[in-house]
Amino acid sequence: MNSDSDLSIAGDLLEVQHLLQPARPHPTTVAEFAGLARTVAADRDRWAPLVRYDTTTRWYHRLHTGPGYELWLLSWVPGQGSGRHDHGLSSGVLTVLAGELTEHTERGTHTLRPGAQHVSAPGHVHEVVNDSLEGAVSLHIYYPGLTDMPMHTARCSPATQNPITA
Numbered sequence: 267m268n269s270d271s272d273l274s275i276a277g278d279l280l281e282v283q284h285l286l287q288p289a290r291p292h293p294t295t296v297a298e299f300a301g302l303a304r305t306v307a308a309d310r311d312r313w314a315p316l317v318r319y320d321t322t323t324r325w326y327h328r329l330h331t332g333p334g335y336e337l338w339l340l341s342w343v344p345g346q347g348s349g350r351h352d353h354g355l356s357s358g359v360l361t362v363l364a365g366e367l368t369e370h371t372e373r374g375t376h377t378l379r380p381g382a383q384h385v386s387a388p389g390h391v392h393e394v395v396n397d398s399l400e401g402a403v404s405l406h407i408y409y410p411g412l413t414d415m416p417m418h419t420a421r422c423s424p425a426t427q428n429p430i431t432a
């Protein structure tokens with residue numbers, strides 16, 4: 267029994283279905299969006315045949331939409347990057363499906379490998395780059411759907427926090 271709560275449940279919770287919430291048809295929480303991304307990531311037959319690599323521009327494909335959210339599939343050839351940007355009012359869940367991506371922020375650099383998930387709040391400024399020698403594929407969920415992606419020209423050095431020209 268949890269001593270921090272006055273609530274206790276005796277017996278099998280699954281026997282009281284009327285107390286359980288029905289499964290929601292669409293994600294509404296960060297955990298549910300991250301779970302949706304993991305489900306899609308595991309379904310390689312769904313996304314792998316769609317992937318294209320384009321050396322002239324980053325390739326992207328809208329994989330799915332739901333009420334207020336979108337899933338985008340992106341590919342990155344070595345050296346391709348997003349430029350420094352934020353996602354306006356959208357929150358995001360980035361999941362690497364194949365290869366390796368590097369995220370640069372003013373707080374440092376993170377390497378994202380398959381299975382890694384990165385959640386960003388509205389206004390989070392970052393730059394994502396394929397610094398590897400192999401192609402990479404990523405899945406991006408935006409809620410609400412991405413309508414604005416302001417680019418940032420200045421880049422902050424993690425060591426000095428001073429803006430330098432990107």
Ligand SMILES: [Fe+2]
Nearest residue numbers: 348351353392
């Ligand atoms: Fe981004």
